[in-house]
Amino acid sequence: MRHDLPFARAGQVIGLLGGSFDPAHEGHAHITREALRRFGLDAVWWLVSPGNPLKDEGPADMTRRMDRAREVMQHPRVEVSDIEARTGTRYTAQTLRALAKLYPGVRFVWLMGADNLAQLDRWQDWQEIMETVPVGVLARPGQRISARSSKAARLYRTDKLPARASHRLALGAAPRWCFLNVPMVDISSTRIRKSGGWSRGPAPVRKDRKM
Ligand SMILES: Nc1ncnc2c1ncn2[C@@H]1O[C@H](COP(=O)(O)OP(=O)(O)OP(=O)(O)O)[C@@H](O)[C@H]1O
Numbered sequence: 242m243r244h245d246l247p248f249a250r251a252g253q254v255i256g257l258l259g260g261s262f263d264p265a266h267e268g269h270a271h272i273t274r275e276a277l278r279r280f281g282l283d284a285v286w287w288l289v290s291p292g293n294p295l296k297d298e299g300p301a302d303m304t305r306r307m308d309r310a311r312e313v314m315q316h317p318r319v320e321v322s323d324i325e326a327r328t329g330t331r332y333t334a335q336t337l338r339a340l341a342k343l344y345p346g347v348r349f350v351w352l353m354g355a356d357n358l359a360q361l362d363r364w365q366d367w368q369e370i371m372e373t374v375p376v377g378v379l380a381r382p383g384q385r386i387s388a389r390s391s392k393a394a395r396l397y398r399t400d401k402l403p404a405r406a407s408h409r410l411a412l413g414a415a416p417r418w419c420f421l422n423v424p425m426v427d428i429s430s431t432r433i434r435k436s437g438g439w440s441r442g443p444a445p446v447r448k449d450r451k452m
């Protein structure tokens with residue numbers, strides 16, 4: 242195993258939360274804790290994306306986003322990682338193929354907020370994703386209805402596990418998904434950027450620092 246990649250043993254169940262994390266916030270931390278508790282996961286890895294292929298504007302510098310993510314999410318079973326930058330994969334289906342080769346015997350579960358399920362059918366090879374790994378979806382303010390009526394939810398309706406069986410999500414083969422109606426945290430990176438709480442430019446130079 243390469244030392245720059247997170248460690249997992251064969252048989253472990255790892256939840257993957259992919260995101261721009263531009264910046265990371267309490268909503269990400271909240272759904273991660275819920276996913277750990279409810280989906281029977283051994284650990285969660287945050288995959289800080291080099292850039293969402295569907296977004297026109299690039300995110301802030303990777304190092305800044307990783308640093309902020311590690312400040313926001315401090316948990317012994319959560320690891321913040323730049324795996325996609327290291328594997329050179331940008332699309333989730335590609336990343337999952339790379340992880341399957343790098344981690345034989347490890348079971349991965351893809352995690353996402355309800356807004357991502359609503360537009361999953363726009364992702365590259367999205368049906369391959371659904372048929373490769375179990376998917377855990379967490380409620381997000383204003384997104385429950387669009388997620389439930391999405392193309393993905395409709396096409397895979399018979400593969401949906403009831404929320405009361407969420408602990409069994411990783412125990413069966415994909416396609417298999419579960420929607421968790423967890424208490425919601427109404428926050429987004431967009432709102433933080435708009436309020437001036439985060440800029441996409443380089444880190445500001447501190448005035449008290451001697452040149
Ligand atoms: N408040 C939240 N509740 C539930 N899921 C969330 C929340 N915030 C983010 N997520 C989920 O976390 C993952 C990564 O999200 P992302 O980094 O894009 O944050 P975001 O707040 O949605 O950003 P942006 O506003 O820039 O689109 C996605 O699956 C997203 O659905």
Ligand SMILES: O=C(O)c1ccc[n+]([C@@H]2O[C@H](COP(=O)([O-])O)[C@@H](O)[C@H]2O)c1
Nearest residue numbers: 259260261290293295332333334364365
């Ligand atoms: O694979 C795709 O086509 C694809 C399209 C849009 C988003 N994604 C992934 O979805 C995750 C959430 O993205 P974002 O930008 O909404 O945080 C992140 O891991 C992206 O790489 C993936």
